[in-house]
Amino acid sequence: MSDYNFAYLDEQTKRMIRRAILKGLAIPGYQVPFASREMPMPYGWGTGGVQVSAATLMPEDTLKVIDQGADDTTNAVSIRKFFEKTAGVDTTEETAQASVIQTRHRIPEEDLREDQILVYQVPIPEPLRFLEPSEIETRKMHSLEEYGLMHVKLYEDIAKHGAIATSYAYPVKVEKRYVMDPSPIPKFDNPKMEMAAIQLFGAGREQRIYALPPYCQVVSLDFEDYPFEASKADHACDMCGATNSYLDEVIMDDAGNRMFVCSDTDYCASRRKAGNVGAQAAAASAALKETAA
Amino acid sequence: MYVAVKGGERAIDNAHAWLAEERRGELNVAELSVAQIREQLSLAVNRVMAEGSLYDPDLAALAIKQARGDMIEAIFLIRAYRTTLPRFGSSEPVETAKMACDRRISATFKDAPGGQVLGPTFDYTHRLLDFALAADGEVPEVARGEAREETTPHITEFLNQEGLIQTEVTSEETPGDLTREPLELPANRPLRLQALTRGDEGFVLSMAYSTQRGYARNHAFVGELRIGKVAVEMDVPELGFAIEIGEIELTECETVNQFQGSKTEPPQFTRGYGLVFGQSERKAISMALVDRALRWEELGEDNLGAPAQDEEFVLYHSDNIQATGFLEHIKLPHYVDFQSELELIRKLRREAMENTTPVQEAAE
Numbered sequence: 001m002s003d004y005n006f007a008y009l010d011e012q013t014k015r016m017i018r019r020a021i022l023k024g025l026a027i028p029g030y031q032v033p034f035a036s037r038e039m040p041m042p043y044g045w046g047t048g049g050v051q052v053s054a055a056t057l058m059p060e061d062t063l064k065v066i067d068q069g070a071d072d073t074t075n076a077v078s079i080r081k082f083f084e085k086t087a088g089v090d091t092t093e094e095t096a097q098a099s100v101i102q103t104r105h106r107i108p109e110e111d112l113r114e115d116q117i118l119v120y121q122v123p124i125p126e127p128l129r130f131l132e133p134s135e136i137e138t139r140k141m142h143s144l145e146e147y148g149l150m151h152v153k154l155y156e157d158i159a160k161h162g163a164i165a166t167s168y169a170y171p172v173k174v175e176k177r178y179v180m181d182p183s184p185i186p187k188f189d190n191p192k193m194e195m196a197a198i199q200l201f202g203a204g205r206e207q208r209i210y211a212l213p214p215y216c217q218v219v220s221l222d223f224e225d226y227p228f229e230a231s232k233a234d235h236a237c238d239m240c241g242a243t244n245s246y247l248d249e250v251i252m253d254d255a256g257n258r259m260f261v262c263s264d265t266d267y268c269a270s271r272r273k274a275g276n277v278g279a280q281a282a283a284a285s286a287a288l289k290e291t292a293a
Numbered sequence: 294m295y296v297a298v299k300g301g302e303r304a305i306d307n308a309h310a311w312l313a314e315e316r317r318g319e320l321n322v323a324e325l326s327v328a329q330i331r332e333q334l335s336l337a338v339n340r341v342m343a344e345g346s347l348y349d350p351d352l353a354a355l356a357i358k359q360a361r362g363d364m365i366e367a368i369f370l371i372r373a374y375r376t377t378l379p380r381f382g383s384s385e386p387v388e389t390a391k392m393a394c395d396r397r398i399s400a401t402f403k404d405a406p407g408g409q410v411l412g413p414t415f416d417y418t419h420r421l422l423d424f425a426l427a428a429d430g431e432v433p434e435v436a437r438g439e440a441r442e443e444t445t446p447h448i449t450e451f452l453n454q455e456g457l458i459q460t461e462v463t464s465e466e467t468p469g470d471l472t473r474e475p476l477e478l479p480a481n482r483p484l485r486l487q488a489l490t491r492g493d494e495g496f497v498l499s500m501a502y503s504t505q506r507g508y509a510r511n512h513a514f515v516g517e518l519r520i521g522k523v524a525v526e527m528d529v530p531e532l533g534f535a536i537e538i539g540e541i542e543l544t545e546c547e548t549v550n551q552f553q554g555s556k557t558e559p560p561q562f563t564r565g566y567g568l569v570f571g572q573s574e575r576k577a578i579s580m581a582l583v584d585r586a587l588r589w590e591e592l593g594e595d596n597l598g599a600p601a602q603d604e605e606f607v608l609y610h611s612d613n614i615q616a617t618g619f620l621e622h623i624k625l626p627h628y629v630d631f632q633s634e635l636e637l638i639r640k641l642r643r644e645a646m647e648n649t650t651p652v653q654e655a656a657e
Contacts, residue, residue: 004377033475040373043618045625068629075625077301105629123619134605136478161641167633186633205615207475231636249632263629 007054007087013037017055017209021200024211029174030142031125031208039204046079046104048202049121052209053083053102056117056200062090064098069106069246069263076104093266105168107189109245109267112197114214120183122203125210127171127181147179150221158226167231173219180210180218188232188246193218235260238280240271316361330354333430339542339571340364344613345371346472346491347378348541348570365493365613372614376472383467385526385535389545389568391444394521396572399448401514401549407445412520413572448517449547449564458549458562459592478605485587485604489580490569492611498575500601500611501582509586509599512551513565520544520572544569546577550585552592563592583607 005011013035020034039047057063063083067076071093079102080091092098095108104121112118124130128138131149141147150171157165164170170187174180182190183201193199199212212218222228233247238259245267247260259280262268272281317324331338331354341353345368353371360366396412399405411417452458468483471491476484489497504510522542526535546567554560565585567577586601600606610616 010377010379033477035472035474038369038372038376038472038614042369042621043615044620044622045618047618068626072301073626074301074305077305081302081305104625105627123622135609136605162644163637163641165637165641167637168630184627184630186629188633205619231633231640233632233636246629247632248628249635263632 004086006059007057007083007089008040009037009051009054013051014055017051020209021052021055021211024200024209025198025213027178028212028216029172029178029180029210031203031210033207034209036204036207041078041082043205044123045075046102046121047204048206048209049102049104049119049204050079050082050202051204052119052200052202053100054087056100056119057083057087057089059087059089061099062092062097063087064092064095064101064266065103066101066106066108066264066266067104068248069108070265072265094270095264095266105184105186106246106263107185107192107195109242109262109264112195114196116197118195118197118199120185120199120201122181122183122201122206122208125181125201125203125206125208127169127179142178145177147173150179154221154223158223164222164226164228170228171221173221174212175217176219179221182218186232186246187220187228188230190218190220190228191230233260236278237262237268237271238278240268240276240281241278242268242271242276316359325358327351327354327358330357336572337362337364337367339573340494340576341367341371343570343573343576344368344491344493345375347371347375365617369614369617382527384538385528387523387525387541387543389519389523389543390447392519392521392523392543392545393440394445394519396520396574397445397517398519399515399517401516402448402451405446405448405451407441407443445519447547449549452516452549452562456561459552459564461564476608478608480604480608482584482588482591485608486566486568486580486584488608488611489567489583490576492580493613493616494573494576494579496611496613496616497579497583500586500607501579503599504582504586504601509589509597509602511563511565511582511585513548513582513585514550515578516547516549516564518544518546518574518578520574542571544571544573544577546574546581548578548581548585558593563588 009017017034020032023032024030036048037051039050041047041050053063063080065071065076065080067073070076083089084091095101095110099115100117100119101108102119102121107118126135126138128141128150131153132138132141141149154164157163166187168186169181169184170190172180172182172190172193182193193212194215194217196214198214201210203209220228233249235247236243237245237247239261242262245262245264248263250259250261251257252259331350334357337357338350338353341356341364342348342350345353345356352374353367356367356370359370394407394410396414397407397410399409449458453460469481471484471487520542522540524537524540527538528535548565550563550565552561552563563585565581567580567584569577569580583601586599587604587607589596589602596602
């Protein structure tokens with residue numbers, strides 16, 4: 001094994017992080033300050049998620065790491081490698097096989113189970129930050145449940161654009177108490193947050209952890225006459241034909257032709273394995289072979 | 294075609310290999326040794342130790358070599374290493390009054406006990422490129438003097454004896470540790486000083502400079518600047534007394550600042566304080582100015598709304614490892630969020646177009 005402790009962090013630090021996680025689970029949506037450590041990867045690249053995962057992982061766990069829904073994006077590869085090296089745990093790309101999933105910007109399409117933990121990487125944990133830059137002020141606003149500013153912002157969006165102009169990191173209210181930042185997931189993923197798995201949020205640079213216990217109530221903020229809408233590209237996946245998954249838009253050629261593919265690579269691959277075929281699957285796999293060659 | 298193709302792992306390995314090659318540079322040029330960096334780029338080493346919060350010249354030199362001279366990257370390497378080190382205790386406070394000074398100057402008195410000692414300073418060099426250095430760096434024999442036997446007293450102590458300068462509140466309380474507890478605001482002065490001493494030199498310098506240009510000006514004089522070695526002592530429980538475990542080089546700056554006095558306080562000078570690892574006097578002076586600006590509330594001054602007076606602003610933005618990480622993370626893929634923005638902007642534009650009746654402009 002390596003010269004480092006299991007999953008890199010020393011046991012005292014893990015204990016400190018676990019205490020913050022437990023507090024977070026006990027007060028869903030509340031941002032718990034924790035003494036974030038300097039990790040061997042840069043702040044802003046998932047140090048919060050990595051610390052939460054490190055404190056959560058047990059030797060028998062199976063870890064999956066995704067970024068933008070994909071297992072093979074560079075930073076997901078890098079974080080997965082980090083835990084392969086420092087914790088020696090099994091890793092997987094299959095959502096169903098994983099006991100801990102660390103994610104950046106997506107929630108897997110497949111429903112998660114009670115025996116799974118989803119760890120989010122969070123850049124700015126404070127949902128009110130871009131309305132009020134001062135941390136002293138925003139903490140006060142949370143403690144007084146003073147969320148008027150957020151509603152005014154959403155209202156102004158409607159007045160100006162005719163719709164709420166937030167498409168990701170769409171604020172939610174947890175168990176009728178705390179307004180919470182769901183991390184920069186597309187608002188398409190918001191409804192999935194009421195789930196069976198434990199959800200843990202780690203913001204390393206900002207030194208905050210927050211959490212959602214299983215089946216916790218998570219409501220996206222909206223107005224009666226402008227209800228929240230989980231939107232996605234109005235297409236089916238061109239690779240696997242899925243109509244219910246979040247799609248990435250890919251520019252195919254110089255003429256600007258597009259194709260739409262599932263952002264969740266494992267979901268797309270398993271659907272294709274099961275025989276589902278999208279409109280451009282044949283052309284796309286030919287193009288893929290060409291680039292690989 | 295940019296579908297997230299398999300191969301991220303191979304791409305990363307290849308990038309690292311290329312990076313290693315670039316770091317080494319041209320192979321027919323001799324490789325730089327860590328000892329050369331430590332001895333000949335010692336001010337870079339000092340900065341890495343100061344902002345890395347770890348006093349170890351060899352490791353700092355190694356970090357500079359590994360980082361190809363990128364100072365923030367080197368500081369980052371040291372910080373990441375530092376967090377893995379076990380803590381086996383804390384030292385006694387170092388006695389800077391007992392510092393063996395290599396340099397000690399005061400801008401407030403022409404002379405004072407201990408004298409003005411210029412030491413190894415760039416101050417009065419003419420900034421002319423020395424082309425002789427490009428050929429060889431041999432130094433001529435220099436004159437040597439006897440080191441001062443007695444300790445060099447702090448200049449501000451002389452002002453203190455007269456009651457002309459505000460007395461610092463002494464406290465036996467163990468200060469908090471910025472690296473072990475989450476920063477919660479309002480912070481106290483020890484935490485502020487910790488943040489400043491490991492803060493980015495450029496940031497602290499600019500903040501200090503802004504006070505000089507009128508954003509919360511506090512009329513600083515360099516009461517004293519001293520650089521030298523101090524002993525580090527630690528109380529070893531088995532022994533029951535403190536023993537010296539080593540010595541470190543420090544730069545200390547005390548500024549003397551104007552103060553008008555208030556309803557309760559007669560006019561007296563106030564202080565700003567800077568203390569930094571190694572020979573880092575630009576940083577130490579900057580730190581003292583910013584420290585002084587941040588003390589506005591304690592000294593009964595007005596909040597002028599200046600950036601250097603805003604504790605939250607200064608403390609949250611002084612750390613270059615946090616700043617650079619977050620800044621550079623926008624290089625990472627964000628296409629999922631960008632996609633949701635694309636959908637939104639298309640929808641908003643569609644609705645806006647539908648609501649606008651096309652008008653034929655006369656110019657057409």
